[in-house]
Amino acid sequence: xxxxxxxxxxxxxxxxxxxxxxxxxxxxxxxxxxxxxxxxxxxxxxxxxxxxxxxxxxxxxxxxxxxxxxxxxxxxxxxxxxxxxxxxxxxxxxxxxxxxxxxxxxxxxxxxxxxxxxxxxxxxxxxxxxxxxxxxxxxxxxxxxxxxxxxxxxxxxxxxxxxxxxxxxxxxxxxxxxxxxxxxxxxxxxxxxxxxxxxxxxxxxxxxxxxxxxxxxxxxxxxxxxxxxxxxxxxxxxxxxxxxxxxxxxxxxxxxxxxxxxxxxxxxxxxxxxxxxxxxxxxxxxxxxxxxxxxxxxxxxxxxxxxxxxxxxxxxx
Ligand code: F6P
Numbered sequence: 001x002x003x004x005x006x007x008x009x010x011x012x013x014x015x016x017x018x019x020x021x022x023x024x025x026x027x028x029x030x031x032x033x034x035x036x037x038x039x040x041x042x043x044x045x046x047x048x049x050x051x052x053x054x055x056x057x058x059x060x061x062x063x064x065x066x067x068x069x070x071x072x073x074x075x076x077x078x079x080x081x082x083x084x085x086x087x088x089x090x091x092x093x094x095x096x097x098x099x100x101x102x103x104x105x106x107x108x109x110x111x112x113x114x115x116x117x118x119x120x121x122x123x124x125x126x127x128x129x130x131x132x133x134x135x136x137x138x139x140x141x142x143x144x145x146x147x148x149x150x151x152x153x154x155x156x157x158x159x160x161x162x163x164x165x166x167x168x169x170x171x172x173x174x175x176x177x178x179x180x181x182x183x184x185x186x187x188x189x190x191x192x193x194x195x196x197x198x199x200x201x202x203x204x205x206x207x208x209x210x211x212x213x214x215x216x217x218x219x220x221x222x223x224x225x226x227x228x229x230x231x232x233x234x235x236x237x238x239x240x241x242x243x244x245x246x247x248x249x250x251x252x253x254x255x256x257x258x259x260x261x262x263x264x265x266x267x268x269x270x271x272x273x274x275x276x277x278x279x280x281x282x283x284x285x286x287x288x289x290x291x292x293x294x295x296x297x298x299x300x301x302x303x304x305x306x307x308x309x310x311x312x313x314x315x316x317x
Contacts, residue, residue: 002032002095002274005049008066009040009073009105012251013123013137015259016066019100021057022267023121028054030275035094041073041108044085049092061260064140064252066100076108086115096274102135103128103170106282110299117279120295121266125251127174130301131293132284136266139258141168141250142178148246149183149216156214159240162204162233164217166226166245175250176220177309186215186317189229191222192305197229201236208239265290 006023008016020036027034036056038048060067075081089097089112096117099109102124109118122129125141145167156163165185169175173190180188186207189195204215217233219226226243234241255263266283269290273281281292 003035003093004032004096004098004274005035005037005089005092005094006068006098006100007037007040007044008068008070008100009108010070010101011124012066012070013125013135014064014140014253014255015136015263016100016123017060017063018255018260018263019121019123019136019267020068021061022264023098023270024052024057025054026268026271030271036068039069040071041076041085042071044088045075045081047088062254064254082111085112089116098270102126106295107299110295113280113295118295119270119273119279120282121270122282122284125175126169126172128170128172128303130298130303131282132286134262134285136263137255137259138175140253140256141175142182143256144250144253145179145246146182148249149179152244153214153216156216160213162215162217162239162241164219164226164230164241164243166219166221166243168250169220169222171222173220173222173305174303176218177306180218180313181309183216183218184317185218185313187217188310188313189217189223190220190305193310197232197236201233204237204239
């Protein structure tokens with residue numbers, strides 16, 4: 001019999017609930033005792049912990065957010081906070097901590113893993129976890145952003161305006177790239193690639209000459225100040241440029257079927273690893289296969305952007 005704690009720290013992602021459900025239900029099949037740590041690492045420090053059963057995860061597979069709640073916890077990044085977290089995990093005699101979260105949460109989990117066994121399940125709209133083709137919630141966030149951009153395209157066309165649409169993604173452009181391809185955007189700006197304002201202005205003016213009636217530029221939040229960019233662009237092309245920041249709508253909403261399936265596969269696989277006493281791994285999907293990699297490898301590397309998607313925007317936009 002093993003005692004497992006589940007936590008969902010940091011930015012929430014659609015499908016986290018499906019992952020919690022999968023870990024709880026698969027864990028119960030193995031006769032594990034399951035516990036939820038509420039409000040992320042902050043809740044861990046404050047011992048906000050309750051036992052979970054099959055009914056605790058009923059009717060949550062379609063819900064966005066996380067039933068375990070979340071928080072941004074600065075203290076966990078300090079030695080003091082880390083020691084306190086480990087003490088709490090030991091006090092409750094947890095055999096494993098299952099961390100469902102993104103890049104930052106996995107980094108903190110990696111430090112904890114020196115003292116308590118950890119399994120991580122990547123969940124983030126940013127898709128910025130090294131080693132996995134996809135994180136839970138990424139697919140839903142793309143859909144949410146694309147459906148908003150389709151509406152922006154209508155008004156952009158009516159007014160023959162240029163729109164710069166800011167999407168989330170923290171320091172990475174994975175979300176922006178996917179959204180740009182799926183929304184048929186003309187330009188994409190991401191932190192990983194330096195942009196050339198003159199080149200963008202030239203493209204937009206050429207498009208106008210060719211009879212294009214709207215332009216959508218997807219701007220990843222990590223690429224700089226979107227408003228400054230829009231002002232500079234407007235001054236160069238003399239066509240009205242409007243900014244629309246999609247913001248937190250990208251993080252909410254009912255998870256797509258694909259996010260739910262990925263969450264269920266990840267959750268079940270995490271429990272399988274625990275049942276085999278495998279520890280300190282991150283569950284990943286690689287070429288459609290669920291596997292795991294060392295948490296140390298994941299936190300020491302940056303996920304590269306998909307250059308094919310970048311090329312696609314250039315060629316098709
Ligand atoms: O990591 C998920 C994310 O939504 C990022 O895309 C964004 O930069 C960040 O979280 C926002 O964080 P907060 O919820 O602390 O404002």
